[in-house]
Amino acid sequence: MEIALVGIGKIAVDQHVPAINASPDWELAATVSRNGSVPGVPAYTDFTALLAERPEIRVISLCLPPVPRYAYVAEAIRAGRHVMLEKPPGATLSECHALEALATKHRVSLYATWHSRQAEQVAAAKAFLAAAPLKRLEVRWREDVRYWHPGQDWIFEPGGMGVFDPGINALSIVTEILPDPIHLTGAELGCPENKQTPIAAEMDFFHPQGAKVSAHFDWLAQGTPEWTIEAETEAGHMLLENGGAKLTINGAAPESAPAGLTGEYPRLYAQMAELVQAGGIDMDLAPMRHVADAFTLGRRVSVAPFHW
Template sequence: MEIALVGIGKIAVDQHVPAIDASPDWKLAATVSRHGTVDGVPAYTDFTAMLQERPEIRVVSLCLPPVPRFAYAAEAIRAGRHVMLEKPPGATLSECHALEALARAHRVSLYATWHSRQAEQVAAARAFLAAAPLKRLEVRWREDVRHWHPGQDWIFEPGGMGVFDPGINALSIVTEILPDPIHLTTAELRFPENRQTPISADMAFFHPQGAEVTAHFDWLAEGAPEWTIEAETEAGYMLLEDGGAKLTIDGAAPEAAPPGLTGEYPRLYAQMAALVQAGGIDMDLAPMRHVADAFTLGRRVSVAPFHW
């Protein structure tokens, strides 16, 4: 299938383009971006023009920041194109619900991707947590924004999510691996004096079986990042590290998974191909609900200004 990639920034170049190039399902047939291009691929700067001139391209993958994404997705859906959304799928939950309703009305596929759910050991962690009652789960997601998003001021503007840009990756894993639904009870969000989105956050959740569930996000952590989920159950201790790539149970690694497709983004594109072929929609918004709850319920604390 031919696909157009919209928004040729760091994530598109680092992840989407290699995944598409390596996939037996896809051919990158066009790009749309104000500045970026991909060698050998027809490039457009106007999205509407691409849709009009390339009717044979039936699928669009949107790698834009969250705020402008709704307009692009809605235009593509109205033009009868299937749409794949980089995380988070929109700037608000209402936008996402509207896109799903529009996709159903136009009978096209829509996929809200959560790439961290496709990390190598997430499925094994889910299986372990399903086997015994949970006692405690702690998320620690700490990295340096200057390294991962250098100079990208949009992430500190309204809709940019701040520390929840990486934090939602952790929440996407948590909502995938826990057998019971959770919801936020308290949060503290720390906003730099000169910015509109938080630089760090602490969160606590209600668990229906009484387990202690917390999350700690920090975007000023220097050195190696920490992307860790630690859990204690009645059957033992689990440590999921490196954003879901490494798992130990009571200090030992589980048996290797059977050979199969590897890599988060290759798995996402394989799932998108399956959705298009089946005419399906996958718009799980559980990770985004937790972020929305944090902004609604969280205590706001002003901290020192942030400068690049």
């Protein structure tokens, strides 16, 4: 199937393009971007022109920041295109629900992707927790925004989510591996004096079985990033590290995962192909609900100004 990639930034170049090129399901037929392009692929700067001039391209993959995304997705759906969304799927829950309803009306596929759920050991962690009553789960997601998002001012503007841009990756894993639903009970958001979104967050959750569940996000951590989920259960200790790539249970690594696709984005694109072929929609918004709740319940704490 031919696919167009919209928004040619770092994530598109590093992850989406290699995954598409390596897939037996997809051919990268065009790109849309004001500043970027992919060698050898027809490039557009206007999305409307792409839709009008290339009716044979039935699938759009969107890698734009959250705030402008709704207008692009709605236009694509109304033009009868299937759409794959980089996380988060939109700037607000309301617009995500509206897009799902629009996709249903126009009978096209819509996929809200959560790439961290496709990390190598997430499925094994989910299987362990399904059979082991939880006592405690702690998320530690700490990295350096200057390294991972250099100069990307939109992240600190309304709709950019701040530290929840990486933090939502952790929440996407947590909502995948926990057998019981959780919800936020309180949060503290560290907001730079000169920015609109938080650079750190502390979160506490209600667990229906009484387990203590918390998350700690820090966007000023120097050195090696920490992307860790640690759990204590009645069956012992679980440590999921490197964003879901490494798992130890009671100090030992589990058996190797079954053979299959390697890498988060190749798995996402394989799932998108299945959705299009089946005419399905996957708009799981659980990770985004937790972020929205943090902005609703979170106590803002002013911290030092942030400068690149």
